[in-house]
Amino acid sequence: MDSPAVLPVDNPSKSYWLSEPSKKLQGYRTTEDLPQVADVLIIGSGITGALAAHFIKGKASNLNVVMLEAREVCWGATGRNGGDCQPGYYASPPHIAKFEHRNYSYLKELVESHSIPCDWRTTTGVHGYYSPELFAATKKIIEKIQQENPDIGANIIVVTKEDGEPPLCEREGEREKFTLKALRVGAAEGAVVQQNAASFWPYKLVAFVLERLVADGGFNLHTKTAVTGLKRVDLPAKLSSSHPNDDKAASGGWTVHTSRGDILARHFADIIVPVKGQVSSLKPLPAKGPLDIGHTFYFVSDLDDRRDDYLVQRPPPGAELIYGGGRIRAEGHGLGVWDDSTIDEGVAQYLKGELSGLMDLSIREQGNKQDIKPTFEWSGIMGFSRDGWPWVGPVPDSAGGGDGLWLCAGYSGGGMPNAALCAKAVVDMMIPGHKDGGEVVDMVDLPREYLLTEDRLERARLMRVSQVKYVHFMSHCGP
DSSP: OOOOOOOOOSOOOOOOSSSSOOOOTTBSSSSSOOOOOOOOOOOOOHHHHHHHHHHHHOOOSSEEEEEOOOSSSSSSSGSSSSEEEEEEEEEETTHHHHHHHHHHHHHHHHHHTTTTOOOEEEEEEEEOOOOOOOOHHHHHHHHHHHHHHHHHTEEEEEESSSSOOOOEEEETEEEEEEEEETTTTTTSSEEEOOOOOOEOOOHHHHHHHHHHHHHSSSSEEESSOOOOOOEEEOOGGGGSOOOSSOOOOOOOEEEESSSSSSOGGGGTTTTTEEEEEEEEEEEEOBSSSOOOOOOEEEOOOOOOOOOOEEEEEEOOTTTTEEEEOOOGGGGGBBTOOOOSSSSOOOHHHHHHHHHHHHHHHOOOSTSOOOOEEEEEEEEEEEEETTTOOOOOEOOGGGOOOTTTEEEOOTTHHHHHHTHHHHHHHHHHHHHTTTTTGGGGGGGOOGGGGGGGGGGHHHHOOOOOOOOGSSSOOOOOOOO
């Protein structure tokens, strides 16, 4: 588990989300040769890298930004996830739930204000519980939240099997009664319904952002350019910065190696652990009419079964069901696996056969599980944080960093409700160049738990690696 990270494989499994790649960005390189110098270098072109570049150019448009991607644009975890986003209102501490709510709101506003063609559909989230003990414990947590943090609690509705008047919720301008049957989870012990969920096409969101950056200039993108090493160097004054307010004295920088070889950043191999997840797009079974499941779903069970599945539906005419999870059926639960070129057959069979028994899919013959034909089956690699929280901020010398090296990673599968504002926070710390993130954490929008510090690294290394196997079920947005 402490071995160096490896480069992404050359032949990844084919994700549904990558079936319509950007013609402009495929194989894209802004210049034939790599630039000799850059003010900011971003490694990775997923949602974090793309939005970090977006925030940098919005804050300091004069900076020369270079982005390097080992594969095609957004070919990693962002292009392989479950296609949904919702805050963890009751699965996270209240201040982090509010941060995730702001992140969701930011993404929604970004999509709407720019009319980004990424099929964003605002929904409600339905979390079906198939364990009476876990549902009872969850109800107590929600009751406490609704008493102590009513602004968060107002987004949460609990639906039980008990007789009586079902709860009402306003959705898309209409008041709707919620029962387990109406939510299509009649077999569940209970359900939690929350406002502010969405399904969308994550690759198309990232591609839109990157296409705009490329068109605006001052942004140099190179795909199929794997970073294999980083080396700290001293820069001459004339190359040290393009920022008009920076001191022009000679300063430190980083040389990036892109020929194949060892990856230098070994110091985080035991802090952010690769975990393989799996997703399928399923063609709806024959039904009495067009299927519209109407919500995004999680399916949650107890620790023996460890069901942590998630589901969204694509718009018509395809209307595919994007269903992910089943990781407990993978060898070693996918822990420590970095190869996303293969599909685990046990997980694939689970994803084909389990869904029709969990919820009502308007199948003619009710009550029996039926396999659902997949149109795509793919895997993806999530970065699970050893202590469960993302790592955002300056990388200290003890972790192979130093002045000028910043990290924003380790979402443990929960990148969609976190990545955008984490990227903004690290940019706000970088510019105008604070050296100690601890001095500015109260000046940026970032939970203190996410800040990368020496003390946190030491505490995290005392935790067992096995503790990263299962984080809370709301960490759903990875594969």
